Amino acid sequence: xxxxxxxxxxxxxxxxxxxxxxxxxxxxxxxxxxxxxxxxxxxxxxxxxxxxxxxxxxxxxxxxxxxxxxxxxxxxxxxxxxxxxxxxxxxxxxxxxxxxxxxxxxxxxxxxxxxxxxxxxxxxxxxxxxxxxxxxxxxxxxxx
Amino acid sequence: xxxxxxxxxxxxxxxxxxxxxxxxxxxxxxxxxxxxxxxxxxxxxxxxxxxxxxxxxxxxxxxxxxxxxxxxxxxxxxxxxxxxxxxxxxxxxxxxxxxxxxxxxxxxxxxxxxxxxxxxxxxxxxxxxxxxxxxxxxxxxxxxxxxxxxxxxxxxxxxxxxxxxxxxxxxxxxxxxxxxxxxxxxxxxxxxxxxxxxxxxxxxxxxxxxxxxxxxxxxxxxxxxxxxxxxxxxxxxxxxxxxxxxxxxxxxxxxxxxxxxxxxxxxxxxxxxxxxxxxxxxxxxxxxxxxxxxxxxxxxxxxxxxxxxxxxxxxxxxxxxxxxxxxxxxxxxxxxx
Numbered sequence: 001x002x003x004x005x006x007x008x009x010x011x012x013x014x015x016x017x018x019x020x021x022x023x024x025x026x027x028x029x030x031x032x033x034x035x036x037x038x039x040x041x042x043x044x045x046x047x048x049x050x051x052x053x054x055x056x057x058x059x060x061x062x063x064x065x066x067x068x069x070x071x072x073x074x075x076x077x078x079x080x081x082x083x084x085x086x087x088x089x090x091x092x093x094x095x096x097x098x099x100x101x102x103x104x105x106x107x108x109x110x111x112x113x114x115x116x117x118x119x120x121x122x123x124x125x126x127x128x129x130x131x132x133x134x135x136x137x138x139x140x141x142x143x144x
Numbered sequence: 145x146x147x148x149x150x151x152x153x154x155x156x157x158x159x160x161x162x163x164x165x166x167x168x169x170x171x172x173x174x175x176x177x178x179x180x181x182x183x184x185x186x187x188x189x190x191x192x193x194x195x196x197x198x199x200x201x202x203x204x205x206x207x208x209x210x211x212x213x214x215x216x217x218x219x220x221x222x223x224x225x226x227x228x229x230x231x232x233x234x235x236x237x238x239x240x241x242x243x244x245x246x247x248x249x250x251x252x253x254x255x256x257x258x259x260x261x262x263x264x265x266x267x268x269x270x271x272x273x274x275x276x277x278x279x280x281x282x283x284x285x286x287x288x289x290x291x292x293x294x295x296x297x298x299x300x301x302x303x304x305x306x307x308x309x310x311x312x313x314x315x316x317x318x319x320x321x322x323x324x325x326x327x328x329x330x331x332x333x334x335x336x337x338x339x340x341x342x343x344x345x346x347x348x349x350x351x352x353x354x355x356x357x358x359x360x361x362x363x364x365x366x367x368x369x370x371x372x373x374x375x376x377x378x379x380x381x382x383x384x385x386x387x388x389x390x391x392x393x394x395x396x397x398x399x400x401x402x403x404x405x406x407x408x409x410x411x412x413x414x415x416x417x418x419x420x421x422x423x424x425x426x427x428x429x430x431x432x433x434x435x436x437x438x439x440x441x442x443x444x445x446x447x448x449x450x451x452x453x454x455x456x457x458x459x460x461x462x463x464x465x466x467x468x469x470x471x472x473x474x475x476x477x478x479x480x481x
Contacts, residue, residue, distance in 0.1 A: 001395070003340035010341060010349040013387050015306040022303070070299045079301025086301050095301045103297035106197035120300060 022083050029078065030085035037062060037089075059090055066091035070098045096121040149272070152365030154358070155332045162271035163324030163481070165278065166217025169435030170209040171427070172287070172313030178412045184314075184435040185212050191288060191313060199237055202286035205315040205427075206231070206242030209434075210282055213317035217278075224248045224319070225276035228266050230259035231426050232285050232311075233293060239282065248280070256455030257351075257380050258334070259283035260316060260430035261474035264451070265331035267320050268476070277321055284315025285425030294344075294460055307346035309382045309424035312411060316430030318438070325481050326441050330366055332475040334358040336457065344456075344463045348385025348408070348421055351454040354471035355381060356392045358452060362475045363398070370400055374446045377437065379429035379453035379473070380408035382422030407432035407453075429453040441480050449478040 040058045049057060069075040075095050079086040086092050097117055104116035118125065151157045168185040176187035186208060193204040206229065214221065227246065229239035230253040240252055255262035263281035270276040288298055290311040296302055320328070337357045341350035355378050363369060370376060381389055386406045393400055407429045408422035433451055440446040454473040462469075 001339075001392070006339040006353065007341075009388060009391060010346065010384075013384050013391075014346055014349065015384075017303075017305055070301075073299065076299050076301045080303060082301075083303045092301065095299070099297035099299035099301075102299055103292055106199075120296065 026085035029082035066094035155365035161327040168212035198289035202238035203242030209315035258455030261453035282317035283426040285427035310419035311425035312428040314427035314431035316434030348382035350469035352388040358473040380424040
């Protein structure tokens with residue numbers, strides 16, 4: 001049997017991911033996280049926080065909650081269903097940094113926690129910075 | 145020179161019939177809750193086994209399984225000439241660290257999830273060749289250490305695709321020698337098969353051709369047919385690999401019926417335990433063999449068993465480099481006396 005023919009057999013036997021179900025979960029859980037962000041925003045504003053500080057306070061609160069849920073073995077349980085709904089918001093980034101930090105603690109604080117902390121989130125930082133630079137160049141050339 | 149104890153291209157025929165002296169399987173909490181839960185020799189409630197790291201926990205599984213096997217076999221470490229052991233971790237750390245205090249001459253092997261059959265083949269050859277009175281073959285895996293090495297940190301919030309399998313936390317150990325009730329008649333060593341599957345989340349599909357290749361070689365070399373066995377088990381093809389194997393064999397003119405099962409499908413209930421395509425890992429076939437299948441042979445519910453453990457010989461690096469997955473399967477034939 002040829003590899004190509006076997007590839008077709010494999011494709012036929014392997015169930016597809018439940019795309020619609022995943023999208024609905026992602027929509028509602030992702031939406032819930034954003035709603036929570038908005039609630040926090042309103043809360044901080046209502047407490048008289050300076051407008052410039054509010055976005056940072058909201059992000060810090062969401063990151064704190066995400067890491068707390070990660071450390072109590074809850075976040076991955078939600079993420080199992082929510083998929084992109086928990087990965088895309090800032091909570092997903094926090095989980096991606098906190099989870100290897102927990103996992104590699106056994107290898108010490110320097111080469112374990114310190115070095116491995118960004119193994120999952122590293123690409124986001126790298127390409128986030130690259131995209132920012134490119135966006136900056138475009139802005140400088142065309143919009144300044 | 146003596147006549148070679150071989151049949152055909154890939155099979156060793158044991159003329160003195162090494163036998164199973166004793167066996168033990170130690171598993172984690174999820175496996176204990178599975179359909180075979182009550183069969184295992186020991187079940188651990190704590191996946192960390194009271195240790196500080198997943199690697200140490202997996203090492204502790206080996207120590208427990210081998211000590212339990214020695215006890216059940218009424219053997220002392222001094223009376224065992226070799227221990228043939230392997231696991232999934234880099235440098236086979238779980239087996240070598242777990243067995244470092246045992247004091248038995250040690251052979252470390254790697255065959256990914258096929259390790260139990262590889263170890264049994266080598267062990268039976270050592271006994272049949274007259275190089276050992278008693279040999280222990282052991283293999284194991286741990287879900288958490290495997291996730292850490294091959295995939296993502298445990299607490300990382302990702303989704304597993306439907307084809308993914310669940311690494312078994314478990315370790316099986318068998319002692320071989322003479323005087324037992326279950327004999328080993330043949331061992332068929334697999335050739336590496338690679339049908340171009342690159343998806344590390346669909347290892348059943350990658351391994352099915354290896355299983356088929358070894359099974360066909362076994363039947364050709366020995367002249368046996370599927371009907372000569374009460375049960376043929378594959379190691380950890382899971383539901384997708386199982387279906388593919390049946391389909392591939394059908395194309396080759398071999399029909400497998402109800403007497404073909406897969407350890408990965410037996411150990412978990414995929415509906416209630418969220419294990420997707422089934423169990424995997426060295427510990428999957430090892431603990432199903434030592435916890436469930438050998439006891440069935442002991443009570444003669446199964447008299448002729450073909451144990452075909454399957455392994456995906458990939459590494460996280462080869463997956464990242466876009467390589468397809470080379471796979472292997474080894475067959476060991478058991479018969480009751």
